[in-house]
Amino acid sequence: MRVSETRFIDPVCFMSVNPQETDIYADYKGEHYFFCAEGCKQRFLADPTKYIKPKSWWDRWLEKHIQANEEEFGPEGPECHTKILGPPGSKCS
Numbered sequence: 376m377r378v379s380e381t382r383f384i385d386p387v388c389f390m391s392v393n394p395q396e397t398d399i400y401a402d403y404k405g406e407h408y409f410f411c412a413e414g415c416k417q418r419f420l421a422d423p424t425k426y427i428k429p430k431s432w433w434d435r436w437l438e439k440h441i442q443a444n445e446e447e448f449g450p451e452g453p454e455c456h457t458k459i460l461g462p463p464g465s466k467c468s
């Protein structure tokens with residue numbers, strides 16, 4: 376899935392966190408996790424595996440199609456109303 380460079384999701388409460396605005400984070404198995412509050416971090420560290428979910432089939436399906444579209448149309452994705460290979464992007468409105 377395409378992930379924004381500046382925002383992370385707090386894995387405990389699913390709030391969107393801007394890493395530039397917080398220094399509450401934890402490293403776990405090589406991944407960087409950001410949290411909205413110290414309490415969320417503590418809950419995460421108490422039992423990390425509870426909050427780290429394996430990717431769902433839907434995420435993998437989406438990734439596959441996003442990748443296919445990038446290979447076909449380049450990193451910018453297809454133009455508006457172009458016939459695309461996967462689910463439509465959010466650019467077209």
Ligand SMILES: [Zn+2]
Nearest residue numbers: 385388411415
């Ligand atoms: Zn939180």
